[in-house]
Amino acid sequence: MQCSNCGTVFDDGAIQCPVCGAAAAPAAPAPDAQAQTPPQPGAYTMPPEPAEAGSAKIFGIIALILSALTGIGGAGLTLGIVALVLSLQSKKASGGAFTPSSKTGFVCGLIAVIISALQVLAVALMTVFMFVFAVLWELPDGMLSL
Ligand SMILES: [Zn+2]
Numbered sequence: 001m002q003c004s005n006c007g008t009v010f011d012d013g014a015i016q017c018p019v020c021g022a023a024a025a026p027a028a029p030a031p032d033a034q035a036q037t038p039p040q041p042g043a044y045t046m047p048p049e050p051a052e053a054g055s056a057k058i059f060g061i062i063a064l065i066l067s068a069l070t071g072i073g074g075a076g077l078t079l080g081i082v083a084l085v086l087s088l089q090s091k092k093a094s095g096g097a098f099t100p101s102s103k104t105g106f107v108c109g110l111i112a113v114i115i116s117a118l119q120v121l122a123v124a125l126m127t128v129f130m131f132v133f134a135v136l137w138e139l140p141d142g143m144l145s146l
Helices: 051-069 074-093 100-136
Strands: none
Touching: 051 074, 051 100, 074 100
């Protein structure tokens, strides 16, 4: 080893130069030292999504489409509930947090359930109203013959 201060060549095991006392230069870093740097904070990768997440997303989107297209939201309601259940299962499986897919499934499923429920509710109310109306006015046949 050669002293970086005075140039004296001395034993490799010495921790300082025997002539001038300068600390021995540290050994050159090993080639693989830089390869062992800790991972960057930005390089965090998301854990894989549970299987339910993708299913929840698909069911949610289909339910949303069906609930928007059909007059009676039975299909949308059913698939929407399925999407909600799957997305909640996925949320639990991934440690209590929504993944992008399961969140999509949850939101779409929720909207589909609300739309479908309103459709079913509207039809039910209409039926009840017409039934009560017909009974009150004693026109069970008149309603239909009009
Ligand atoms: Zn020296």
